[in-house]
Amino acid sequence: MPQQPAAPPALDVIHRLVPSPAGRVHLVEQGSGPLVLLVHGFPESWYSWRHQLPVLAAAGYRAVAVDVRGYGRSSRPEGADAYRMRELVEDAAAVVRALGEESAVVVGHDWGSGIAAHSALLRPDVFRAAGLLSVPYAPPGGPRPSDLFAELGGGDAEFYVSYFQEPGRAEAEIEPDVRGWLAGFYAALSADTMPAPDAPDPHFVSRGGTLRDRFPGGRLPGWLGAGDLDVYAGEFERTGMTGALNRYRALDRDWEDLAGHAGAPVRQPSLFIGGALDASTVWMSDAVKAFPDTLPGLVSSHILDGCGHWVQQERPEDVNRLLTEWLAALPAAD
Template identity: 45%
Template structure:
């Protein structure tokens, strides 16, 4: 079994990034989501290395060992895509396959849309590509779901990260469980005066795919950077809408794959509609894989099935 190695790499975006990596061969970037880090790809790093690929999972801007600037304005989609493309440069490659889960998926789709010549293929887990809407998204979400909708709640200064930082072990335990296939939850609505963690149920027992040691690793990885950087990604939703006007309705042209869990609250509703219509804006969609009984944490909940789908997609690229 390939070993996972760690080092710091200076992205040409100017960000010094911690990466976990394994194997050699064509480059596959693995971009984590919220609230995660490189560790969410622990199963894929070794499987992709064994299949003949150089798998690299960075801690993205603001996260874990990478950390990032304090200014919330430094977390736009252009910064995030710049970090990913700059990491391809720093690793000495011209192109890569970019795989993203949760928040990492919009970064992967964005890289494929903005810089298709650098992307051999793109895979989105849990979050399909969604074409740019007709109005700023936070206002739309506020009108549809109210101030308590979690993405609207995250716009508040200081409050969300204070909630997450209060007891980080409880945060990871409750958040990871609440969006899992075992919990089958809905997208959180935070009550007035409450916090995001409050609406995530405490599990009676952990799912088989998640151990106390896994939670301890997440706590250790977040020891220095905390949650302000990760929450800052949400604070740029409207700014991202403004910055992407030039790509309004632009297609994502590289070969693509989508993987989702059929019990994932994030992949339901409008996201499910977007997934069903992916080929409208992703013309080289090679497949859509729905994992039965799987929740939001696809590559952690169902590593064998995700690995199989990824390797089949990769082997089909020229």
């Protein structure tokens, strides 16, 4: 069962805007000590780390959760090319510099997991360790992403990543009812509300339909109170969805940009936490099995039974314990 209250917690945090290559990054900070940079995924914000910020601060860390480029109060440049992985890595490095630090541990969930892993890969001078939640590290290389995701569909269905590719298409589904769409999306990937195994898979869109057609109806997941949903919906109602969706639209550019790093491992100390019921973890089980080669510095890997995709929100006590234990075992920052 979810381990958090239904109401948003009261956070004694500092909000900042710091310069980045795109203009600015909005971040939320709590505590002092070694820097731990927290990077969210889709469709979230800094707020997805609300349960980790106070715990990390109490454990003696400077916990900083960002709004990724395209989200919240961070800059939202136009065009999908501005959302390539290299750009997001440089945003992360810019936050470390702007906070007056030389290095950081980076922890990410969902797309943030990819940003964390590639930050460690591309900027080992800045990022001394990487924690990955939900999405395991898979080195650059392999087939062109758009070709791969097109194959995952079929005659009667389209994979959601392919559905997100055409500018304006997903926006037309989501933006007329952001709050309702988010509620359904969060529920579809949560352990206590996801569709039954024999129901249509919510990661696919029926031809001529919408992603929302396959979302479960009814109650919110236990980890998501009405106030939490208001926070998320309020941000996307203000910003629109294009900045968030552009990350998906930059995948082929990443494939080109990172070709020189094909097969490259992340060597820094690392951590993986996934949900046993999370499609991101289950579908990428081969990537988890490859960790001895792809994450040679892996300290520990954990699959949480009965947990869906939103691991740090569905199971905050478990994630907080695993994070703080891992952080405490890392070599001290130089």
